[in-house]
Amino acid sequence: SDNNSEVxxxxxxxxxxxxxxxxxxxxxxxxxxxxKQVRVYEINPSNGQSRPVLNYSHNLPVLCGAFSPDSTKIxxxxxxxTVQAFDxxxxxxxxxxxxxxxxxxxxxxxxxGTMLVATGSRDKSLKYWDIRQPNPILSLELNDKIFTFDxxxxxxxxxxxxxxxxxxxxxxxxxxxxxxIKDSIDxxxxxxxxxxSISHDATQFAAGSIAGRVSVCNYSKDxxxxxxxxxxxxxxxSSSAYSxxxxxxxxxxxxxxxxxxxxxxxxxxxxxxxQKLAKSGKALETSVVSGDFNWNGTLFGYATSxxxxx
Numbered sequence: 001s002d003n004n005s006e007v008x009x010x011x012x013x014x015x016x017x018x019x020x021x022x023x024x025x026x027x028x029x030x031x032x033x034x035x036k037q038v039r040v041y042e043i044n045p046s047n048g049q050s051r052p053v054l055n056y057s058h059n060l061p062v063l064c065g066a067f068s069p070d071s072t073k074i075x076x077x078x079x080x081x082t083v084q085a086f087d088x089x090x091x092x093x094x095x096x097x098x099x100x101x102x103x104x105x106x107x108x109x110x111x112x113g114t115m116l117v118a119t120g121s122r123d124k125s126l127k128y129w130d131i132r133q134p135n136p137i138l139s140l141e142l143n144d145k146i147f148t149f150d151x152x153x154x155x156x157x158x159x160x161x162x163x164x165x166x167x168x169x170x171x172x173x174x175x176x177x178x179x180x181i182k183d184s185i186d187x188x189x190x191x192x193x194x195x196x197s198i199s200h201d202a203t204q205f206a207a208g209s210i211a212g213r214v215s216v217c218n219y220s221k222d223x224x225x226x227x228x229x230x231x232x233x234x235x236x237x238s239s240s241a242y243s244x245x246x247x248x249x250x251x252x253x254x255x256x257x258x259x260x261x262x263x264x265x266x267x268x269x270x271x272x273x274x275q276k277l278a279k280s281g282k283a284l285e286t287s288v289v290s291g292d293f294n295w296n297g298t299l300f301g302y303a304t305s306x307x308x309x310x
Contacts, residue, residue: 007048009041017305018063018078019246022294025071028053029292029301032062038076038086045299056086056093064106068115075117077103083119085131096131099123107151111175118156120146126158128178138178142171150205151175152198155219157205159193170196170207172219187215188227197247199254204271206257208244214259216271228274231261245307246290251297258300260288266302 013033021030027043029050040054054074063078074086083097083106101123108117116137117129122145127136144160151157156173170193172183187193191211198205203220212232217225233240242263250256255271264284268277280288284304291302 005048007050009043009050011039011052013037013039015061016308017289017303018061019065019290020292020301020303021065021067021290022292022299022301023067023071024069024295025067027294027299028067028071030065030067030074031303032065032076032078033305034061036061038062038065038074038084040074043294043299043301045294048299054086054088056084058082058084063102063104066106066108066117068108069110070115073108075106075108077106077119081121083117083129085117094131096134097127097129097136099125099127101145104146105148105150107149109151109153109175111153118149118151120149120158122146124160140179147193148196150196150198152200152202155198155202155205157196157198157207159196159207161192170205183223185217185219185223185225187217187225189213189215194243195245195247197249197257199249199257200251201254204255206247206249206271208247208259210243212241212244212261212263214244214247214269218271226274230259230267230269230276231263231265233263243287243307245287248292250293251295253297258291258293260291260302262287262307264288264304266291 015035018032029041031039041050042053060079065076077083079102086093099121103121105120124142126140128138147159149158154175158171170185174182189209191209193207194210195208204218206216208214215225215227231242242261246260260266265280266288267279286304287307289305289307
């Protein structure tokens with residue numbers, strides 16, 4: 001890592017950052033934060049310079065967001081329990097979905113020629129929406145609060161607060177038959193899951209715990225995952241283990257992924273060799289709460305912020 005090559009975006013959020021997400025088609029960066037704002041920046045891939053291109057607000061802090069697969073729409077949600085859709089070409093915003101508790105994760109994907117939006121909430125429900133309809137096309141009631149999930153068609157991997165007394169288990173759904181659980185995977189994580197990411201070819205996924213441990217499952221080959229420690233303290237702090245706040249796979253090097261931690265660092269890993277490829281040059285000022293690669297994997301963005309872990 002060369003910290004001299006890093007460029008901070010202009011006009012950043014004024015309160016804690018919840019997430020960042022690159023567009024799947026271009027170099028636009030989506031950001032949601034606790035100042036109730038949704039921001040989009042255009043990133044120049046040659047020098048990393050940014051310019052704000054879009055801003056809209058929620059009534060309460062924004063916790064999650066996603067682009068549509070064709071990059072023409074943005075979906076965001078959070079503590080206000082509603083889902084907002086912003087159509088970029090028309091600059092129109094609509095509210096189309098709602099939960100009874102805060103919405104922690106939102107994803108958009110295509111299936112059989114139709115774009116759907118999935119939302120997961122602390123109300124223990126996972127809902128699928130066609131934004132042309134006022135009600136969800138499918139609502140699944142789980143036993144526990146949904147902490148996070150990820151989707152790469154046809155897989156959906158869900159982490160909840162507690163699954164049959166195993167906080168380290170994950171639910172795997174086949175989106176061709178999304179109304180039932182396909183597998184429950186014991187990740188061997190000793191503490192609850194904080195983050196989940198599926199590789200772009202949907203053959204593997206990684207989960208990070210609140211206590212400095214990552215589990216990787218090569219789902220298409222062997223469903224038995226392996227785990228490793230990371231984001232641990234050093235020196236006098238060597239006994240500390242920090243939350244894995246975010247995980248994201250590289251779009252082309254499909255066995256490589258990045259982890260972002262509450263220890264104020266980020267790391268790149270290779271699943272095949274089970275080795276660390278790169279790391280942040282030095283500890284940052286605050287926790288690394290989120291990160292993402294751009295559409296072709298030539299840019300990596302990360303966000304530092306207070307992560308509400310204390």
